[in-house]
Amino acid sequence: MVTLLLVTVVFSSSRTSVIEATNVQSIDVTSRQQVMDSYAEEFLRQEPAMEFTGNVAACIPGTTSMAFQNSVLQRVNWYRMMAGLPSVVYNSANHAAAQAGALISAAQGALSHTPTPSAKCFSQLGYTGTSSSNLAGGNSGVSAIDAYIDDYGDNNSFVGHRRWILSPTLRAVSTGDIPQSKDSKYLWPSNALYVFDTQSAVAARDGGVAWPPRGYVPAATVASRWSYIYLGANFSNAQVSVTGPDGPVSTSIQNRGDFVGAGIVFTPGITKSRVADTTYTIVISGITGAPTSTVTYTTTLVPFNSAPTYNGINMNGHRCSGSSLSLSPEFSDNEYDSFNITWDSSSPDSKFFNYYPAYSSKGFVTSLFVTAKSTLDPMRNTYTIPMTAKDVYGATNSWNVVINIPDPKATTLCAPRSPTVKRIRSGTKFSWQSIPLGAKPSKFVVKLSPGGKTCKTSSTSSTIAGLKKGTYSVTVTATKAGSKSVSVTKRLTIK
Numbered sequence: 001m002v003t004l005l006l007v008t009v010v011f012s013s014s015r016t017s018v019i020e021a022t023n024v025q026s027i028d029v030t031s032r033q034q035v036m037d038s039y040a041e042e043f044l045r046q047e048p049a050m051e052f053t054g055n056v057a058a059c060i061p062g063t064t065s066m067a068f069q070n071s072v073l074q075r076v077n078w079y080r081m082m083a084g085l086p087s088v089v090y091n092s093a094n095h096a097a098a099q100a101g102a103l104i105s106a107a108q109g110a111l112s113h114t115p116t117p118s119a120k121c122f123s124q125l126g127y128t129g130t131s132s133s134n135l136a137g138g139n140s141g142v143s144a145i146d147a148y149i150d151d152y153g154d155n156n157s158f159v160g161h162r163r164w165i166l167s168p169t170l171r172a173v174s175t176g177d178i179p180q181s182k183d184s185k186y187l188w189p190s191n192a193l194y195v196f197d198t199q200s201a202v203a204a205r206d207g208g209v210a211w212p213p214r215g216y217v218p219a220a221t222v223a224s225r226w227s228y229i230y231l232g233a234n235f236s237n238a239q240v241s242v243t244g245p246d247g248p249v250s251t252s253i254q255n256r257g258d259f260v261g262a263g264i265v266f267t268p269g270i271t272k273s274r275v276a277d278t279t280y281t282i283v284i285s286g287i288t289g290a291p292t293s294t295v296t297y298t299t300t301l302v303p304f305n306s307a308p309t310y311n312g313i314n315m316n317g318h319r320c321s322g323s324s325l326s327l328s329p330e331f332s333d334n335e336y337d338s339f340n341i342t343w344d345s346s347s348p349d350s351k352f353f354n355y356y357p358a359y360s361s362k363g364f365v366t367s368l369f370v371t372a373k374s375t376l377d378p379m380r381n382t383y384t385i386p387m388t389a390k391d392v393y394g395a396t397n398s399w400n401v402v403i404n405i406p407d408p409k410a411t412t413l414c415a416p417r418s419p420t421v422k423r424i425r426s427g428t429k430f431s432w433q434s435i436p437l438g439a440k441p442s443k444f445v446v447k448l449s450p451g452g453k454t455c456k457t458s459s460t461s462s463t464i465a466g467l468k469k470g471t472y473s474v475t476v477t478a479t480k481a482g483s484k485s486v487s488v489t490k491r492l493t494i495k
Helices: 032-043 066-082 092-108 124-131 142-150 160-165
Strands: 003-005 089-091 133-137 172-178 190-194 209-211 215-218 226-229 239-244 247-249 251-255 263-268 278-285 295-302 309-316 326-332 339-343 353-356 369-372 382-391 396-404 417-424 427-433 443-449 454-457 461-464 470-479 486-494
Touching: 032 066, 032 215, 032 295, 066 089, 066 142, 066 160, 066 172, 089 092, 092 124, 092 133, 092 172, 092 190, 124 133, 124 190, 133 142, 133 160, 142 160, 142 190, 160 226, 226 278, 239 251, 239 263, 309 382, 309 396, 326 339, 417 470, 417 486, 427 470, 427 486, 443 461, 454 461
Parallel strands: 089 172, 215 295
Antiparallel strands: 003 133, 133 190, 172 190, 209 226, 226 263, 239 247, 239 278, 251 263, 278 295, 309 326, 326 369, 339 382, 353 369, 382 396, 417 427, 427 461, 443 454, 443 470, 470 486
């Protein structure tokens, strides 16, 4: 769940340390090919590493890499270019305030533009950041920008976060980001997008600023709330009609307010197609204070479907864990489609693991739960399993998932393995193998059932006299002071 909080008070802008946007080009919204190429390039790219240098537990805001900050700027400018606005620049002078503001959000686990001095990790610089920025909780980086454009939630009916990003008066932005923390006390990633850096309004391509705009628009970027903003106009009596391929579409007006520019927000009752382009005609009438009282434009929603991606693997255990070793390969879908995960059971390495299928829920990363079988060889640390993820629309991706199982800690005992039995002149000799990983056992204890015969030794074999023929359950336990004892049990027949 991503939480958004909207900034509503304008402070004076900062005019120093401006960095021009990079890798930014204009987008011709009348060209379907150009629009979808730009979408694929922007939304399927690898986000740069955040390289967060702070510490939430210690209330250190730190910083993030310049590449990461510019990546956020790039996403902002993609939306602006689609909407017919010029790119904004990045003002690094405001980054520290945005970073300190995001820190307060992450530490609190809640959003506030006006945090009190009693708030966790409060600072005056952080207060400046929270009160000058759009705020997102549960998200950071470019995905926070997507959330601002989406602007869902009952308290965002006037899509104020979107209006800030698509404002003709916006001059520069700065971003502050806190990642998902490994510290269990601080699990909330957060973003503060510093937007109080304004200028005189620039001309918009279409006069007003619509989202979705006229022309071709990737359907994945279009939320349920649509908007049209025109500076200086009045929409208090405006009406909206939307017509689709099958005729008029039921449309409800969410807001007619003036926030970062007068405008109207409306929700057409449509279901976005995932297989075909769909064109809608929007007519907004009853506008005053603008060159025309009626605005008409068409937008064509273009479906885009990418295959799920493999994000890496989480491991619980080590090479001596045996059947208690578990791992979770993680997958996600760029469009948040549901998908299923399968594996190649005929692969030689697949036989060493048990698999528990998992299916994704919209908007969440999905893991396949995998556990090791007891036959797993502790002396082997690398396995390769072919896996496939397929979404509900048929987009498929396959990987050879490499599992690198870590060594145990130096204080961890590994259980003995491969107990064997052999009759010798002095009795019955039991032998086993000691794993040269982790801690070195100080002694082994051999116990037989039935009968309860027990012996102790520092070597990897033990001889017991007087045993009758039969089948026994033999348990060999490795022990060492300061380490947890571990055992292996096997049924052996004495002939």
